Amino acid sequence: MMIIYRNKIITQSSFFRAVIVPAFLSILLGNVAIAQDRTVPGELSSPYPTVTNLAVEWLINGDDNLNGVVQVKYRSKGSAAWKEAMPLRRIPAGYNNTALKHPTKVAGYNGFGWKNKHSGSIFDLQPGTAYEIKLSLKDPDGGKAEKTIQARTRPIPVYSKNARIIDIAPGVYDTLYTESGTEKRPVVYRCSKGEAVFRFIEARERKWVFLEQLTVKNPAAKGTGIRLTGAENCVVQYCTIRATYGIIAYYPGAINCYISDNTVSADFEWSNEAMGAQGKNIGEGIQLTGSGNVICYNRVAGYRDCISFMEDWEVLSQVCNDIYNNDVEGGLDDGIEADFAFSNCRIMRNRLTNCYVGVSSQPGLGGPTYIVRNVMYNVVHSAFKLKRESRGDVVLHNTVIKSGAGLAGNDTMDHAYFRNNLAFGGPNGGINWGGYGAGQPFAANIISPGKHSSFDYDAVGVYNTPYMALIGDRPFSEVEKNGIERLDFKLTFPGIEFPYPPVPLRKPPVLKVAEGARSEDAGILIPNINDQFSGKAPDCGAYEAGQPVPHYGPRIKN
Known part of the structure; x- marks a missing residue:
């Protein structure tokens, strides 16, 4: 049998191969595609x-x-x-x-x-x-x-009378070479009376070691304070460290270590020339790769990056690392660099002052990377550096006051989720701060947010500049159906000085909003994040009305 198909005469068998079989396959494959949604x-x-x-x-x-x-x-x-x-x-x-x-x-x-x-x-x-x-x-x-x-959950690390305690006499020493302990009998190095000063403390590949109330001074160009590379279940607490590289754990990283209540600092110059990736800056305050690590209640100041994960080829699986309640100042490139976080890394309740970048996620590797209730004042370039195709950043309840763009994210990102943030932008002076600048003087300027990202319930405003707020190439109000915009800085934060110009250094203010400010009761309920809100709804920003301000930095040892 001959058939005319597309103005050509073909056989029945050819018609079956050319038309019927492809149609059947199309239907079949279509069903497979639908099944993939399940x-x-x-x-x-x-x-x-x-x-x-x-x-x-x-x-x-x-x-x-x-x-x-x-x-x-x-x-x-x-x-x-x-x-x-x-x-x-x-x-x-x-x-x-x-x-x-x-x-x-x-x-x-x-x-x-x-x-x-x-x-x-x-x-x-x-x-x-x-x-x-x-x-x-x-x-x-x-x-x-x-x-x-x-x-x-893991217990807060404490040692009992079964521990092997090495109480070091006050004095000045060169290097402390530690020995591993066990879970039931950790080794504790401490100076309970006076000050024991070391040039360097070696805890490489050690397990179940406590370093407590020790001092390290190593300001040499490549001087390291404490090395935890390959360490597991080690603790560094109530120490004072002045070194170009304070506490480090390079590849293969640290696992389940606890770094708390330390003061880690270096001398730094807060100037335009010192800011940014190409600036005249050096050193890392606390830097590690690995998983299950907790970095909390530390004071870290004066580094290229104050608290950071490793990047690129130096990365081991960076999963479930916590960075919270730290007092960070003088991050000349990044205050907190959570780059190459794989999943469930949590940056919460930190205070960042006089930093070039607030929190970097460059990139997040799928996520979620949680950035929650951080307070950023006089951050210069960007509050949230979400670049290199960052994926899965969850940005909740942060307060940002900075020159240039307030609620800002660099390109390119996707699968980002922003809720209940409070941000003010302002004048940038037309100056190229740190090689990249402070961004446009906008209330919000999220660049290339990606089609799977979600933004809503944020509150934004500007100080002393014409109002403009963009998410991608769309107006803020068009994207954030429940967002609050055009906030007045002086009515929101009466008595607080807007940080322009970014230089000189500024003291961290208490950024609680005024009673009755428009950002109050303007957020959305997020279970396990803001359940304890007062009023009609959660407040935007890091602080809830009627609740105390968190403690930042080292606590007093009991």
């Missing part, structure tokens, strides 16, 4: 518990249209009542091509790639406590699961 749940884990936070990683297949949701509830084991936490973040599989090639495969990851999953954290838990976590996965395209897992 979620197929996979392995569930809670990696690297820290002292106050727990992570959940739920691998999946499918859900190509990214509309699956995992609701989270939790309770301490044995309690009757469940509490609600933030839903897990939907993390589609990906790979960052801007990174330098890693010499080895990172465990659980393909180089700088990440798997298809839901992932997230539960915050501000009790140390050393067992929790039950109930997860409910629902996908409108198909796929439903209920699971409960158990996880335990």
